[in-house]
Amino acid sequence: MSLKVLKFGGSSVGSAEALRRAAAIVHDELPAGGLVVVSALRGTTDRILDACAAATRGDLPVALALRQAMEDRHHEVATELGLLEAVRPTWNPLFDRLDQLLTGMAMLGEGTARGRDAALAVGETLSANLAAHCFQGSFRDVREVMKTDARFGKARPLLEALRTAAAPWRVALEEGALWVTQGFLGADPDGTTTTLGRGGSDTSATLLGEALGADEVQIWTDVDGVLTADPSLVPEARPIPQMSLGEAEALSAFGAKVLHADSLAPGGRAGFRLVVANTLRPGASRTVILPQPPPRPAGTITSVAYKEGIHLLRFPASAGLEPPLEAARSLEEAGALRFGLISSPAGTLLAVRPETHAAAEVLGTLAASGLACESGWAVVALVGEGLRTDPVAALRYLATLGQEPVGGLLTGSSTVSIAFLVPEARLAEIIPRLHQHCVQER
Ligand code: ADP
Numbered sequence: 377m378s379l380k381v382l383k384f385g386g387s388s389v390g391s392a393e394a395l396r397r398a399a400a401i402v403h404d405e406l407p408a409g410g411l412v413v414v415s416a417l418r419g420t421t422d423r424i425l426d427a428c429a430a431a432t433r434g435d436l437p438v439a440l441a442l443r444q445a446m447e448d449r450h451h452e453v454a455t456e457l458g459l460l461e462a463v464r465p466t467w468n469p470l471f472d473r474l475d476q477l478l479t480g481m482a483m484l485g486e487g488t489a490r491g492r493d494a495a496l497a498v499g500e501t502l503s504a505n506l507a508a509h510c511f512q513g514s515f516r517d518v519r520e521v522m523k524t525d526a527r528f529g530k531a532r533p534l535l536e537a538l539r540t541a542a543a544p545w546r547v548a549l550e551e552g553a554l555w556v557t558q559g560f561l562g563a564d565p566d567g568t569t570t571t572l573g574r575g576g577s578d579t580s581a582t583l584l585g586e587a588l589g590a591d592e593v594q595i596w597t598d599v600d601g602v603l604t605a606d607p608s609l610v611p612e613a614r615p616i617p618q619m620s621l622g623e624a625e626a627l628s629a630f631g632a633k634v635l636h637a638d639s640l641a642p643g644g645r646a647g648f649r650l651v652v653a654n655t656l657r658p659g660a661s662r663t664v665i666l667p668q669p670p671p672r673p674a675g676t677i678t679s680v681a682y683k684e685g686i687h688l689l690r691f692p693a694s695a696g697l698e699p700p701l702e703a704a705r706s707l708e709e710a711g712a713l714r715f716g717l718i719s720s721p722a723g724t725l726l727a728v729r730p731e732t733h734a735a736a737e738v739l740g741t742l743a744a745s746g747l748a749c750e751s752g753w754a755v756v757a758l759v760g761e762g763l764r765t766d767p768v769a770a771l772r773y774l775a776t777l778g779q780e781p782v783g784g785l786l787t788g789s790s791t792v793s794i795a796f797l798v799p800e801a802r803l804a805e806i807i808p809r810l811h812q813h814c815v816q817e818r
């Protein structure tokens with residue numbers, strides 16, 4: 377029997393209307409059961425994090441006001457769906473728990489990553505419970521199966537434990553169950569709640585797809601698939617009908633928010649079909665991501681990606697390799713994303729994005745030790761299978777930037793992408809220009 381996992385992002389479950397649309401898709405796609413992963417309602421995760429920040433600085437009234445606004449919004453959506461009474465028994469203890477967590481943070485004047493993960497779980501669980509009723513499925517807590525390490529804020533999956541725990545889920549789903557579960561959350565070996573990093577529900581869906589031996593994972597979002605560039609900077613960006621896993625991996629690694637950076641590896645290991653589609657327009661074009669690359673003419677660039685907020689650490693040649701390696705290790709261990717670690721006889725450059733409080737602290741300590749540390753950079757990547765056969769094409773495209781300042785090339789082992797550093801402030805000019813010359817005019 378073919379098994380599918382569907383994932384709906386925050387905007388796809390952000391309102392009663394969106395949830396109704398998602399329910400229609402679930403019924404079309406999963407007539408004989410399957411697994412649905414849903415994110416927190418749009419804006420909820422940010423609101424909970426703001427409430428935690430307010431509580432941590434001792435401002436409990438602000439924290440509780442944010443939490444109240446969140447409750448009001450949830451009640452509004454559930455009422456519009458006629459489901460408030462159905463969800464109330466599960467929702468009330470969740471809101472109480474959030475109150476307790478915020479009060480605890482305010483009393484201590486301290487917020488740990490562990491405490492924040494516990495608070496964030498409330499948003500995801502509220503939404504999965506509501507969606508389960510709305511889709512006429514049953515809620516199952518993802519923490520039964522999503523086993524992770526204890527790196528709170530950016531936990532890594534424990535694949536073997538996940539696979540073992542998912543075996544009974546597979547049996548039930550094959551027998552026709554329709555289960556709805558949370559994205560983004562996991563549980564460490566002690567059973568304590570963890571999260572997979574912002575935007576991590578995509579990764580929840582693909583990890584579950586892998587563990588369950590699914591044939592297809594569908595990511596339902598608010599755009600017509602993976603586009604040739606971020607539509608907020610490039611309104612004329614078009615959907616990419618088919619792309620290779622390598623292209624999708626590079627695109628997400630270099631910042632395209634449509635897929636979480638860790639979400640492609642499970643498909644690479646397990647070989648399921650990965651589809652990205654638009655909840656607002658289910659019949660519109662969509663992207664199919666295939667393990668084997670579709671043929672592309674030499675030099676073809678499929679998409680442009682970027683990530684702002686990059687910090688550069690410059691190590692003098694005299695330092696050797698060990699200090700930059702050690703810095704990269706401790707930053708990554710604290711949850712930072714590494715965009716480059718490049719060494720030449722003239723010194724070593726490390727490009728990172730802190731991502732977590734812990735990583736920002738490590739960065740602060742490194743800067744305080746006298747190391748040259750710059751902020752205000754962005755990484756830009758050109759991605760396409762065409763680079764495999766014509767890698768030099770990327771340099772020709774780079775030349776189209778003319779007088780724009782380029783801070784350095786970030787070469788890695790990827791044969792389908794080339795990345796470079798630009799000042800963050802120039803992104804709004806650079807991305808449309810590259811898209812026009814490298815993707816659109818071809
Ligand atoms: P969800 O809530 O469904 O997870 P996200 O906001 O995380 O949705 O991701 C979808 C958004 O990603 C789109 O609305 C779009 O603004 C942004 N995005 C950035 N780059 C791309 C790209 N190359 N293709 C599609 N969307 C992109």
Ligand code: ASP
Pocket residue numbers: 385386415416421422559560573574575576577578
């Ligand atoms: N709700 C989480 C976030 O906003 C996870 C996700 O949406 O993927 O980061």
Ligand code: MG
Pocket residue numbers: 385575578633634635636
């Ligand atoms: Mg997302």
